[in-house]
Amino acid sequence: MRTLVFIPAWNEEASVSSVIADVRAHIPGADVLVVDDGSTDGTAATARASGVLVASLPFNQGLGAALQTGYLYALREGYDFCAHLDADGQHPAAEVARLLAEVEADRADLVIGSRYRDPDAAAQSDDYKPTFSRRIGIGVFRFFLTLATRQRFTDTTSGMRAANRRVMSLFSAHYSPDFAEIESLQLAVRQGLRVEEVSVRMLERTGGSSFLTPLRSAFFIFKGLVVLLVGQFRPRRAEAEQ
Amino acid sequence: MSFLPFAAAADTVRLTSQTRILAAILAIAFMLLILELIRRDRLQERYSVIWFVAGLGMLAGAAFPGLLQVVADAMGVRDTNVALFSIVLFFLLGLALNFSVIMSRQAAQITRLAQERALEKARQQSDEDRNGNGASAREGERQSS
Numbered sequence: 001m002r003t004l005v006f007i008p009a010w011n012e013e014a015s016v017s018s019v020i021a022d023v024r025a026h027i028p029g030a031d032v033l034v035v036d037d038g039s040t041d042g043t044a045a046t047a048r049a050s051g052v053l054v055a056s057l058p059f060n061q062g063l064g065a066a067l068q069t070g071y072l073y074a075l076r077e078g079y080d081f082c083a084h085l086d087a088d089g090q091h092p093a094a095e096v097a098r099l100l101a102e103v104e105a106d107r108a109d110l111v112i113g114s115r116y117r118d119p120d121a122a123a124q125s126d127d128y129k130p131t132f133s134r135r136i137g138i139g140v141f142r143f144f145l146t147l148a149t150r151q152r153f154t155d156t157t158s159g160m161r162a163a164n165r166r167v168m169s170l171f172s173a174h175y176s177p178d179f180a181e182i183e184s185l186q187l188a189v190r191q192g193l194r195v196e197e198v199s200v201r202m203l204e205r206t207g208g209s210s211f212l213t214p215l216r217s218a219f220f221i222f223k224g225l226v227v228l229l230v231g232q233f234r235p236r237r238a239e240a241e242q
Numbered sequence: 243m244s245f246l247p248f249a250a251a252a253d254t255v256r257l258t259s260q261t262r263i264l265a266a267i268l269a270i271a272f273m274l275l276i277l278e279l280i281r282r283d284r285l286q287e288r289y290s291v292i293w294f295v296a297g298l299g300m301l302a303g304a305a306f307p308g309l310l311q312v313v314a315d316a317m318g319v320r321d322t323n324v325a326l327f328s329i330v331l332f333f334l335l336g337l338a339l340n341f342s343v344i345m346s347r348q349a350a351q352i353t354r355l356a357q358e359r360a361l362e363k364a365r366q367q368s369d370e371d372r373n374g375n376g377a378s379a380r381e382g383e384r385q386s387s
Contacts, residue, residue, distance in 0.1 A: 033364065035360070036360075048367075051371075053364045053367055053368050053371075054363075054364060054367065055357075055360035055361055055363065055364035056360050056363060057356045057357065057359075057360045058356050058359060058360070059356065061353050061356055061357075065353045065356070065357065068353075068357065069357045069360055069361065072357055072361060073361050073364060076361070077365075
């Protein structure tokens with residue numbers, strides 16, 4: 001069984017090497033691929049110096065395209081399972097290993113690490129606190145994605161996931177470049193894949209800042225709703241190649 | 243097909259011959275511009291067809307102003323100006339949408355191209371690592387936790 005852990009990174013020079021070290025420590029058997037999304041800093045060089053594979057996109061393409069690159073690599077190189085986590089240090093690799101265990105045990109095709117699955121734990125933990133505008137966005141997407149898929153999702157924008165080959169082949173063919181996280185969940189459920197959430201803890205980001213201002217949040221939410229609505233009209237199970 | 247009825251109706255659309263000549267010249271100049279752009283490889287033929295159609299439409303409107311009256315009547319619009327502007331507006335709207343479609347397709351193609359290149363490089367690197375240090379880049383089976 002071969003496993004690929006890929007890390008989409010855009011100008012994450014400061015944190016990428018510690019994330020790689022974390023992955024190596026907690027998921028020792030996996031190959032690591034850093035998808036450098038057109039970084040202008042030393043992200044690619046730092047990652048290469050850590051001895052992992054680096055796929056450098058020639059220019060910034062957005063998170064969706066970077067993630068798809070990882071899925072494409074995993075599919076083509078014949079990995080049985082893959083997982084991805086953010087490069088900013090929010091996602092502990094130990095939690096990613098738990099997600100991988102779920103797909104390896106074949107309990108699901110796609111597993112999402114959720115910060116909010118377990119409300120008690122989230123309330124107690126002081127690891128991760130969303131801002132107000134973020135909380136609104138989370139609530140709206142949670143509601144509409146649950147409505148659209150008839151399956152309960154708590155953390156729709158989580159970038160910590162594990163997947164098997166069915167998901168790889170779906171996502172390497174279809175992955176929205178703009179609205180990667182939400183639309184991909186909707187797509188996977190509509191294609192009849194087993195999508196499961198696992199409660200995980202996440203940390204405050206070590207570097208960088210959130211890109212969300214209130215106006216951007218509003219636009220983000222609006223765009224997300226349009227994407228979800230359009231997604232409801234996509235054909236079901238059309239292209240879930242095995 | 244005879245254009246005579248349209249010509250006869252010309253006086254209902256009040257265009258002076260001066261305006262008509264000016265419109266015809268503009269239409270011809272427009273089509274010449276399109277030709278020139280194609281000739282200089284600034285415009286691909288497949289995207290030029292629609293512009294030629296637009297140029298011919300302009301020329302037809304200049305030559306036979308009665309056409310516009312016929313179209314306006316068919317649309318149930320009393321004012322030919324309104325008919326003209328709505329037709330042009332919808333034409334441009336359709337064209338803009340067409341460009342968005344083309345742009346989306348090309349954006350997807352560019353993304354895939356960038357991904358293929360990135361993967362190719364990663365694969366090369368992976369081969370070099372494997373051959374270079376002799377150490378296997380692939381570990382054995384991972385114990386599930």
